[in-house]
Amino acid sequence: MAEYKILKTEGRAKRAEFKTVHGTVQTPVFMNVGTVAAIKGAVATTDLKEIGTQIELSNTYHLHVRPGDEVVKKLGGLHRFMNWDRPILTDSGGFQVFSLASLRKIKEEGVYFQSHIDGRKIFMGPEESMQIQSNLGSTIAMAFDECPSSVADRTYVQRSVERTTRWLARCKTEMARLNSLEDTVNPHQLLFGINQGAIYSDIRIEHAKQIREMDLDGYAVGGLAVGETHEEMYHILDEVVPYLPQEKPVYLMGVGTPLNILEAVDRGVDFFDCVYPSRNGRHGHVYTKDGKLNLFNAKYELDDRPIEEGCQCPACRHYSRAYIRHLLKAKEMLGMRLCVLHNLYFYNHLMEDIRDAIDEGRYQEFKKERVDRYTQGA
Ligand SMILES: [Zn+2]
Numbered sequence: 533m534a535e536y537k538i539l540k541t542e543g544r545a546k547r548a549e550f551k552t553v554h555g556t557v558q559t560p561v562f563m564n565v566g567t568v569a570a571i572k573g574a575v576a577t578t579d580l581k582e583i584g585t586q587i588e589l590s591n592t593y594h595l596h597v598r599p600g601d602e603v604v605k606k607l608g609g610l611h612r613f614m615n616w617d618r619p620i621l622t623d624s625g626g627f628q629v630f631s632l633a634s635l636r637k638i639k640e641e642g643v644y645f646q647s648h649i650d651g652r653k654i655f656m657g658p659e660e661s662m663q664i665q666s667n668l669g670s671t672i673a674m675a676f677d678e679c680p681s682s683v684a685d686r687t688y689v690q691r692s693v694e695r696t697t698r699w700l701a702r703c704k705t706e707m708a709r710l711n712s713l714e715d716t717v718n719p720h721q722l723l724f725g726i727n728q729g730a731i732y733s734d735i736r737i738e739h740a741k742q743i744r745e746m747d748l749d750g751y752a753v754g755g756l757a758v759g760e761t762h763e764e765m766y767h768i769l770d771e772v773v774p775y776l777p778q779e780k781p782v783y784l785m786g787v788g789t790p791l792n793i794l795e796a797v798d799r800g801v802d803f804f805d806c807v808y809p810s811r812n813g814r815h816g817h818v819y820t821k822d823g824k825l826n827l828f829n830a831k832y833e834l835d836d837r838p839i840e841e842g843c844q845c846p847a848c849r850h851y852s853r854a855y856i857r858h859l860l861k862a863k864e865m866l867g868m869r870l871c872v873l874h875n876l877y878f879y880n881h882l883m884e885d886i887r888d889a890i891d892e893g894r895y896q897e898f899k900k901e902r903v904d905r906y907t908q909g910a
Contacts, residue, residue, distance in 0.1 A: 534722050534749045536781050540890055544773065544800040547890035550750075550781055553720040554611065554619045554671045559781060559802035560886050562793070562879045563589040563621055565810060568598070569614045572810050573872030574865055577616040583845060583873055584880035587619040587671075589805045592664050593628035593656075597649050601667035609669030609717035621805075622670035623785075624661045624703075624726075626677050627754075638678065640695065658702040666710040669717025674752065675703040677726045682759045689730045693739050700725050700743060722749035724783060731760050733771040740775035750803070751776045752783040757806075762792065769799040776800075790819065790882055790906060794899045797886055809879045813872035816860045819879070821902070822909025825853075827871065832857045845877035846870070 535551040550557045564571055564585045571580065571588075580588065590610060595601055607613045610620055629636060629643050636645035642657020656664075661676035677696040680689045704723060711719045725748045729736030736753075743751065753772060756765045769784070776782055783803035784796050793804055809819065816827040820840040825832075827839075838848035839856070847856065847870035859867025882902075889898035 542890050542895045545798050545890050545895050552619050552671045557586050560797045561586050562883045563587045563805040564876050565589050565807050567591045568594045573814050574869045583877040589621045592622045593625035596664045597647050601664040605667040619671040621672040622665045624674040624676040627679050658699040659706045662703050662706040672722045675700045675725045679755045680730050682730050693728050696728050697742050724750040724752050726752045726754040728755045731764050736772045737775050740772050744777050750781040752785050754785045757786045773800040809875035810872050813875040814868045818871050819875050827857045839874050845874045847874040
């Protein structure tokens with residue numbers, strides 16, 4: 533159902549469009565993170581359209597625990613539930629199970645763990661993850677995988693990756709079954725596989741070769757930005773992305789800073805997601821082309837300029853740094869909300885600038901200029 537079309541390339545950087553049943557995504561793209569079907573910071577889906585959001589990401593584990601994926605299905609699926617008619621990507625739940633849940637036990641069939649909300653015992657395997665994501669009815673479902681720690685030893689990582697490959701085959705079979713059922717929310721749900729292998733590039737390359745044979749709708753590079761250095765991350769992308777199919781979108785999970793995104797686009801990545809812009813915004817840290825500002829800083833007390841001159845976001849069009857600083861200090865929710873809106877707008881428009889630069893064949897020049905400016909201003 534999906535159609536991925538490369539419009540332009542420059543080196544390994546790709547400018548493409550990805551057609552889905554919920555509309556077309558222009559890539560490279562930053563997915564705005566709405567963990568529990570809400571963007572943290574009191575941002576509604578009606579706001580998202582105003583700040584240039586193309587695609588939203590929600591977390592399977594969180595929605596499974598609360599309100600429950602069966603509830604969401606009964607209400608017509610995630611799109612209807614949160615009033616969002618553009619694409620949604622759901623993660624597999626795996627990452628949260630491995631990072632949030634306590635007392636987990638990994639077996640061939642899946643993972644046994646306790647809910648971080650009420651301690652209730654839960655089992656999740658490839659089939660359960662696909663069933664939950666099918667109930668949510670997202671546009672793109674992610675395969676259930678294990679994300680081994682970046683410091684895990686080689687033998688463990690090797691065994692874990694082999695299991696992730698077997699789990700991927702089970703995900704594909706289960707999704708085909710679910711998509712064929714009569715009462716499926718989104719019978720055109722897409723499946724992205726995930727490359728793992730921690731910092732061992734040979735394990736990752738071998739894994740990439742295996743999963744590219746499975747003809748999935750897209751491929752993610754997972755398990756990065758979890759403690760390794762930026763240089764290690766770029767090195768892995770240099771090594772692994774060439775082994776993923778060129779004719780499919782590539783998603784770098786959980787990344788990252790504006791500089792990480794500029795570097796990863798240059799290495800062939802199409803999709804990104806990260807909690808930084810919303811998390812930083814909630815703490816009064818806002819992005820500009822010249823680096824991040826901390827609006828709690830006393831020097832903004834009488835600063836009546838917008839967060840960034842020329843920015844067309846709802847915060848910068850109407851409010852000053854001094855006013856937003858006051859709201860943050862007074863713990864008014866509006867302060868947090870304006871910072872998050874600005875930061876998401878900043879990320880969405882960074883991606884638009886990236887796409888324009890690739891379209892016009894000047895990405896190298898653009899990247900250097902942005903990296904220099906961001907680094908010097910910070
Ligand atoms: Zn702004």
